[in-house]
Amino acid sequence: MTGAQIAARAATQTTVIPRRSGSERAREGAFRVLMYGAVGLAFVALAGILADALADGLPVLSWDFLTRFPSRILPDRAGIESAIVGTIYLMVICAVLVVPLGVATAVYLEEYADRDRWWNRLVEINIQNLAAVPSVVYGILGLAFIVRGPLSLGNVLLAGGITLALLVLPVVIIVAREAIRAVPPSIREGALALGATQWQTIWKQVLPGSIAGIATGAILALSRAIGETAPLLVIGAAASPRFNPDGLDSQFTALPIQIFVWTQDPNRAFVERAAGAIIVLMAILLLMNSVAIWLRNRYEQKW
Amino acid sequence: MGAGPRIAASSGASGGARVSLTRAPSARSRFEALVRAALFAAAAVSVVVTLAIIGSLVVETVAFFGDVKWSDYLFGTKWTPLFAGEQQSFGVLPLVWGTAYLSLIALAVAVPLGLLSAIYLAEYAPARVRRVVKPVLETLAGVPTIVFGYFALTFFTPEVLRGFFGTEVNQFNALSAGIIMGFLVLPTIASVAEDAMSAVPQSLREGAFGMGAGKLTVALRIVFPAALSGIVAALILGASRAIGETVIVLIAGGQTASLGLDPREGHQTMAAFIAATSRGDIPTGSIEFETIFVVGFTLLVLTLILNFFSIRLVRRYRQVYE
Amino acid sequence: MPERVTEKDPEAVRAPAGDLERKARADALERPATVTAPADAAEAIFAVEDVHVFYGAHRAVRDVRLDLYKHHITALIGPSGCGKSTFIRCLNRMNDLIPSARVEGSIVYHGQDLYARDIDPVQVRKRIGMVFQKPNPFPKSIYDNIAFGPKVVGMKGDMDEIVERALRRAALWDEVKDRLKTNAFGMSGGQQQRLCIARALATEPDVLLMDEPCSALDPISTGRIEDLMLELKRDYSIVIVTHNMQQAARVSDFTAFFTVELDPEARHRTGAVVEYAPTEKLFTNPADKRTEDYVTGKFG
Numbered sequence: 001m002t003g004a005q006i007a008a009r010a011a012t013q014t015t016v017i018p019r020r021s022g023s024e025r026a027r028e029g030a031f032r033v034l035m036y037g038a039v040g041l042a043f044v045a046l047a048g049i050l051a052d053a054l055a056d057g058l059p060v061l062s063w064d065f066l067t068r069f070p071s072r073i074l075p076d077r078a079g080i081e082s083a084i085v086g087t088i089y090l091m092v093i094c095a096v097l098v099v100p101l102g103v104a105t106a107v108y109l110e111e112y113a114d115r116d117r118w119w120n121r122l123v124e125i126n127i128q129n130l131a132a133v134p135s136v137v138y139g140i141l142g143l144a145f146i147v148r149g150p151l152s153l154g155n156v157l158l159a160g161g162i163t164l165a166l167l168v169l170p171v172v173i174i175v176a177r178e179a180i181r182a183v184p185p186s187i188r189e190g191a192l193a194l195g196a197t198q199w200q201t202i203w204k205q206v207l208p209g210s211i212a213g214i215a216t217g218a219i220l221a222l223s224r225a226i227g228e229t230a231p232l233l234v235i236g237a238a239a240s241p242r243f244n245p246d247g248l249d250s251q252f253t254a255l256p257i258q259i260f261v262w263t264q265d266p267n268r269a270f271v272e273r274a275a276g277a278i279i280v281l282m283a284i285l286l287l288m289n290s291v292a293i294w295l296r297n298r299y300e301q302k303w
Numbered sequence: 304m305g306a307g308p309r310i311a312a313s314s315g316a317s318g319g320a321r322v323s324l325t326r327a328p329s330a331r332s333r334f335e336a337l338v339r340a341a342l343f344a345a346a347a348v349s350v351v352v353t354l355a356i357i358g359s360l361v362v363e364t365v366a367f368f369g370d371v372k373w374s375d376y377l378f379g380t381k382w383t384p385l386f387a388g389e390q391q392s393f394g395v396l397p398l399v400w401g402t403a404y405l406s407l408i409a410l411a412v413a414v415p416l417g418l419l420s421a422i423y424l425a426e427y428a429p430a431r432v433r434r435v436v437k438p439v440l441e442t443l444a445g446v447p448t449i450v451f452g453y454f455a456l457t458f459f460t461p462e463v464l465r466g467f468f469g470t471e472v473n474q475f476n477a478l479s480a481g482i483i484m485g486f487l488v489l490p491t492i493a494s495v496a497e498d499a500m501s502a503v504p505q506s507l508r509e510g511a512f513g514m515g516a517g518k519l520t521v522a523l524r525i526v527f528p529a530a531l532s533g534i535v536a537a538l539i540l541g542a543s544r545a546i547g548e549t550v551i552v553l554i555a556g557g558q559t560a561s562l563g564l565d566p567r568e569g570h571q572t573m574a575a576f577i578a579a580t581s582r583g584d585i586p587t588g589s590i591e592f593e594t595i596f597v598v599g600f601t602l603l604v605l606t607l608i609l610n611f612f613s614i615r616l617v618r619r620y621r622q623v624y625e
Numbered sequence: 626m627p628e629r630v631t632e633k634d635p636e637a638v639r640a641p642a643g644d645l646e647r648k649a650r651a652d653a654l655e656r657p658a659t660v661t662a663p664a665d666a667a668e669a670i671f672a673v674e675d676v677h678v679f680y681g682a683h684r685a686v687r688d689v690r691l692d693l694y695k696h697h698i699t700a701l702i703g704p705s706g707c708g709k710s711t712f713i714r715c716l717n718r719m720n721d722l723i724p725s726a727r728v729e730g731s732i733v734y735h736g737q738d739l740y741a742r743d744i745d746p747v748q749v750r751k752r753i754g755m756v757f758q759k760p761n762p763f764p765k766s767i768y769d770n771i772a773f774g775p776k777v778v779g780m781k782g783d784m785d786e787i788v789e790r791a792l793r794r795a796a797l798w799d800e801v802k803d804r805l806k807t808n809a810f811g812m813s814g815g816q817q818q819r820l821c822i823a824r825a826l827a828t829e830p831d832v833l834l835m836d837e838p839c840s841a842l843d844p845i846s847t848g849r850i851e852d853l854m855l856e857l858k859r860d861y862s863i864v865i866v867t868h869n870m871q872q873a874a875r876v877s878d879f880t881a882f883f884t885v886e887l888d889p890e891a892r893h894r895t896g897a898v899v900e901y902a903p904t905e906k907l908f909t910n911p912a913d914k915r916t917e918d919y920v921t922g923k924f925g
Contacts, residue, residue, distance in 0.1 A: 013786055023516060027519060027615045027622040028517055028518065028519045031519050032427075035419045035422060035427070036423070037620075038415060038416045038419035038420055038423075039419065039423050040416075040422050041416060042416045042420050042486075042489055044492070045486050046443055046486060046489070046490070048454075049450065049451060049483075049486065050446070050450070052453075052454050052457075052458045053450055053453055053454065058458070061611065064399075089458075100345075101345055101348060104341070104342050104345035104346070105342075105345045105346040105348070105349060107342055107345040108339075108342035108345060109346060111340060112322075112339055112343070113346070114724060116724070123346050123347075123349060123350060126350055126353050128610075129348050129353070129607060129610060130349065130352065130353060132543055132607070132609075133356070133547075133603060133606060133607075134545065134547025134548075134549070134574055134602060134603075134606060134607060135549070136547065136549045136574045136578055136599070136602075137360075137599055137602065137603050137606075138356075138576050139358065139545075139577070139581070140356075140359065140360065140577065140581075140594070140595060140596065140599045141352075141355060141356045141359055141580070141593075143581060144359035144360075144363070144596070145355055145359055145580075148587055149359070150583060163858070164604075166352055169352070169517065170349070172364040173349065175486055182550070184761075186757065186759060186761035187761060187763060187764075189719070189722070189757065189761065190757065190762075190763065190824075191719065191763070191777075192719070192722065192750065193719060193754065193755040193757075193771070193825070194750065194751075194754070194773065194774035194777065194778070194825065194828060195747055195748070195750040195751035195774065195777060195778045195822065195828060196746050196747070196773075196774075196777040196778075197331065197335055197777075198335065199334070199338045200334050200777045202359075204479055204777070205763060206774075207873040209764060220445075223445065224445060227445070227446075227447030227448075227449070228447070229447070229448065229549070229550045230550055230574065230578050232551035233549075233550075233553075233578045233582055234577065234578055234581040234582075234595075235581075236581070236582070242450070245478075256447060256550075256569050257448045257451050259453065260449055260452075260550065260554070263452065263453050264456070264554060265555055273455065273459055274453060275501065278449070278450055278453060280449065281449075281450075282446070282450070285445065285446075285447070286442075289442060289445070299729070301764055303764075332745075
C-alpha cells in the first residue's frame, strides 16, 4: 500500500490501532491485584517475622546479656556468652576444614579430571546429591560416626565443627568450581604456552584469578553453617552451659541451640531472651553477608 | 604417533644440539604427580562422606529390620516407638503423612506467593525496585529456620491463629508450622524462579509485544513456559527444603505422630522425630536408637528420589537459547 | 646447502632455497630497506612429515609435509576451518590440552621428534613460544606479565633486566617503562598484543608461533606488529597463521596455502596443504589452480 492509500484509509477509520478489549483489560487488572497482593503479603509476612523477634528481643540486649552465661533459673541473669563463643569456634573449625578440602576438590574436578571417565562423573553427581540432603541427616552422620561409632569423639566442639563442615562441603565445592570456571581458558593457554606446568598455571594464575569468588562463596557457606540448628541438636550440643568451651574436646553450645532451648521455656522472660539471641545471630550473619558482598564488589575479577 | 625421528636438514649449528627436550624424572614432575594425587584424594572425600552417610544409615536399618517386620514398618499406622511393651508400635506412615501434610501446607503458601512475586520482579517491577528487592530476597532465603520457628510458636499461634482469626488450635499445630514453613521456603522459590524468568532473552518478549500482546499474556504465555525448567527446579528445591525442615516443626508442630487430617492438631514429621529422639539419652544399639536411622534412611531416600526427578524434569524442559 | 629430497608432487611443493633466488625475490618485491636477506643458507628447524591431526575419529588436517626455516617468516593461509590453527598448535604441543586430539606423523625439531615418548611438552614450550589471536595478558602488572615466563621456567638473571630486554625487543619499552607496575588490562588492544609478544620472548625461545595475531586489532596496531615481526626474524624464526592474504604477502618469506575438503559422507571438514612455496612465487605464479583462486579472491 502506498503512503497515500494508508493515509486515506486512516482518515476513514475512527481508530487505526484497536484498543484492547474490555475483558482483556479486566483480566490484566485482576491479575495485577492478585500479584501485588501476593507480593505485599509475602513482604509483610517476612518483615513481620523479623520484626517480631526484633521487638521482643531489643529490650533484652545489653552488654551483660552478651557477656553472661546462661542460667536455667533466673532470666535476668542469663546471657549468651557461651553461645556466641561456641558459634565463633564452630565457624573457625568449619572454615579450617571445609575451605581447603572444598577448593582442592573443585580444582581437581575443574583442572585435572577427565570428564569422560565414569568415576569423575560419579563424583560430580555425588556432590549434587549431597547438596540436597537434609541437614538433619548430616546430624545423624555426625552422631553415628563422629560422636559415637568409629571416631567416638563425644558430643564435643570438634565433632560439631566436623559435622558442619561436611554439611557445607558440597556448597563450597560448587561455589569454588564456578569461580574457577570463570577464569577464561585463554589465561591457562597463555601460561602453558610459556612453559608453565599444570600446577604452576593453577597456583599462579587460576587460583589467584578466582580467589574473590571463592572467598565470597565460602563466607556465604559458613554463614549458612552457623545458622543451622538441626545437626547440632542431633549430635548433642549442650543446652545452657555455664562455661565457654575450653578446647576441641569440650562440650559446647551455639546461638541456634540456645535460642531453641529458650524459645520453648514456659517463662516468658526466657522467650524474650531467645529473641535477643536471635538479634545477635542475625547481626553476625548480616555482618558476614556484608563482608562477602564487599569482597565480591571490591576484588571480583572482570575478564 | 611418530614414525621415528628423521634427520632434519639441519647442520646442527647454533641452537640445535644444545636443546634437551626430554622429560627427565625431575623433582618437578614428581611434585606434579603428587599434587594430582592429593587433589584426587580431596575429591574422594566427598565420595567417602556419601558412603559414610549411607553406611551408617543402612547398618542400623538392617539391625532394625531384624526386630521389626518391614511390612509393619512401611504400612503400619501407629508410630509409638518410645512407648513400652504392648504400646510400642513402629508403623512409619504417620510420620510420612506428617511430612507430606506439612509440606503441602507449606507449598500451598509458598508456590502461589513465590511465583507471583517472581513474575512481578521479572516482568513488572521497575529496575530500581528489582535492584533493591532481589538482594533482599536472597538474604531472606538465608535467614536461619530457628527464627521462623520462634515466630511460629510465640506469635503466629497465639496472636494470629488464635487471636486474630480466632481459630481454636492446639498449642502445637500443623497449621502454624506448615504456614510458617511456607514463608521459609517462599524466598527460595521466588529467587530461583525469578532467575529463570530473567534468563529468558528479551527478544522473545519483544516479539510478542510487537504483535500487540499485553504484559500479562507475555508473562504467562511466553516467559513462564520458556522458563519452565528453572521454575520446576525452584519448586522442587522448595519442596526439598520443606521436607527436610526440622526446627519449625520441632518447636511449633508438636510431637504427635498422627494420621489425622486436622491441621489444628499437632503433627510430627520424619525430620522432627529424628531430632527429638536423638536429644534424649538413648543407649547405642537399642531399638529406639535404631529408629533414628531407619527414619533417617527413609527421609534420605525420599529426598534423593525428589532430587532425581528434579534433575530429570529440568533437563527435559530446558530451553537452550541460541 | 642442505636440501631435502622431494618427490615430484604437484600438490605439495616444498620450498628449496638458494641465495641467488632469495635476492632476486627480495629485489622483485621491493621490500623495505630494513629487511636483510639471511646471511647463511636457510636452515630448516622444523621438518614436518606426513602429519595428520585427529579430534577423536574426525581428521581435522591431513598429509602435511613441509619444512620451516630458521630466521624466516612462514605464513599459513587459507579459508576458515582449513586446519591452519590446528596445525600450528602441533608445533608446540598445545594440542595436548585437548583430550581427544591425536597427532600422527613426525614433527622433527632440531633433530628431535617432538612427539617421541620421552619428550616433555613443558620443555618444548620453553623453546617454542606462542602468541594467540586474542591478546590474553594476565590480570597482573605489565612487569609481572613479562616476569611470569622466566620465573616458571627457572631462568637465572636479574629479573628487571630480563623484563626490560623483552619489552625492548617487542618495541614496547618506551611506552610502558614508567608504568611497569600498572595492570596490563589497562592497555589498548594493540599494546596488549605487543605485551603478549614480549611475554613470549622473555623466555628466550627459538621459535615464535603466532596464531592470527592481528585479527583482533585495528590497522595501525596491525602495521606496528608487522614491522615488529620483520625485525624479530633476525633473531627468531616465526610461523604465522593469518587469514589476511595481504599480510602474508607483506611479511612472510614462505607461504603455505591450506584448503578445506568436505567429506560428503561423513560431513567432516578436513584441511590439507595445497601448495607451499616462497611467498612471491605463491602469490604471483601459483602452481595450483586452487591457490590461484584463493589469492585472487575468487573464493575464501
